[in-house]
Amino acid sequence: MAFSLKKPFLNADEAASALGVEIQTIYAYVSRGLLHSESGGNKDRSKRYRREDIEQLLLRREERSQPGKTAKAALSLGQPVLESSITLLGENSLYYRGKDVLELSENESFEDIACLLWEAEDTNPFGSDWPILSEECNKILKLLEGRPILDISRILLPFLEYEDAKAFRKDPKTFKKTSSSILRYLTLFSSGRTESTGKISETLLSSWNPSRKKEDPNFLSKLKLLEAALILSADHELNVSSFTARCVASSEASLYQVVLAGLAALSGPKHGLLTEKAILLLSQATGNKKKDKQLLEEKLRSGENIPGFGHPLYKKGDPRGRKLIQMTERFFSDDPDVQLYLQFLKQIEELLEDYPTIDAGLALVSKALKLPKGAGIGIFAIGRTAGWLAHAMEQYASGNLIRPRAKYIGNLPQE
Secondary structure (H helix, E strand, O other): OOOOOOOOEEEHHHHHHHHOOOHHHHHHHHHOOOOOEEEOOOOOOOEEEEHHHHHHHHHHHHHHHOOOHHHHHHOOOOOOOOOOOOEEEOOOOEEEOOEEHHHHHHHOOHHHHHHHHOOOOOOOOOOOOOOOOOHHHHHHHHHOOOOOHHHHHHHHHHHHHHHOOOOOOOOHHHHHHHHHHHHHHHHHHHHOOOOOOOOHHHHHHHHHOOOOOOOOOOHHHHHHHHHHHHHHHOOOOOOHHHHHHHHHHHOOOOHHHHHHHHHHHHOOOOOOHHHHHHHHHHHOOOOOHHHHHHHHHHHHHOOOOOOOEOEOOEOOOOHHHHHHHHHHHHHOOOOHHHHHHHHHHHHHHHHHOOOEOHHHHHHHHHHHOOOOOOHHHHHHHHHHHHHHHHHHHHHHHHOOOOOOOOOOOOOOOOO
16 A cells, blocks of 8 residues: 555545545545544534545555455554554554543543543442452462562462452443452552552552652652553553454453453563563663663674664654653653663664654653562553453444454365
8 A cells, every 4th residue: 555644634635635536536435434524623614534434445445456465464553454442543642532642641540541441431430449359369379479460460360250250241330340350450469469448550659669658759750650651551552462352352251361361462572571671671771871882782783672662653753652751751850860761762762763662661660660570561561451451342342253364375185
């Protein structure tokens, strides 16, 4: 496909240019239901058109000329393969249910964002009472002490599902209540606690960073930064873990199994483990520009990838990573260690001529907050779980089983 579209919406002239047709044809497409138009908010009452609709028309045109090619490309950063109303990716930002995520990360709590993703703002499933771990579950948790959060979660979630009599109920109210419980279970596993009464972010921070609110003048800033990290991690359209979660949900497996599937995908070195790799890289920074440059060049010469830089969907840089770096710089402007890490990230950016991703942002947050080993991927896992659960609910509502076809390229049977 020769034409690349970046903006979420196009005006009539841009839509016509993208499709190579006259403006009158655009109006005809709308009347036939091939395009959706909406008010552009201008005084001249002009209309705007969704990028996805334009891409779908281009996709159909290419499919007619080259059958099979577009289906193959769709599975690797290609054209949309299913419909969703959860997250819209823009060129310099992203939107949850039509709301700018960069703004949400400054002003909202993670629980509020989970409710937004689950369309549960009017019936907040996060009550004051946290789920209580059974005696048997606590015994297993003690045996797993010191294990990574992904391991603990993958071992205990099936056990919790077995204990939950409502695990397979299919009504929206139960879905949302179960989802809030799962998020809080993951928080307890990650924090090492067996109970809590506060917000998810406060539970994590007070466990990972022993300084208390009254003793630490920067506690609220730290809490705000952790909240932003959870929010910015919550969803990113059909990444590998979210698509996996949707596939599992399409079979009508329980929400516990959906999250298990997401965690399995997140554990891979090309997905969630990139955050841990980026944290390890930051730990190697010395503050000496010459030595740090030599370190990076040696990695490149030996064929190593530099984790946390270059996102294929954002040519001008991942807005999530940029936001976390900006917030960390703002909150920790007097911290010499943070300044060292910022200098190191800038060196990498200049050397690679590429931009930091959310993995680099989460790594910087982890180092700035002096979080323990494994906390970085814990933030990512807990945040992204809110998105997996939203995708699961959307998939349940569609009633569709996700079942793509494969193009066979093996040996043909002998006649």
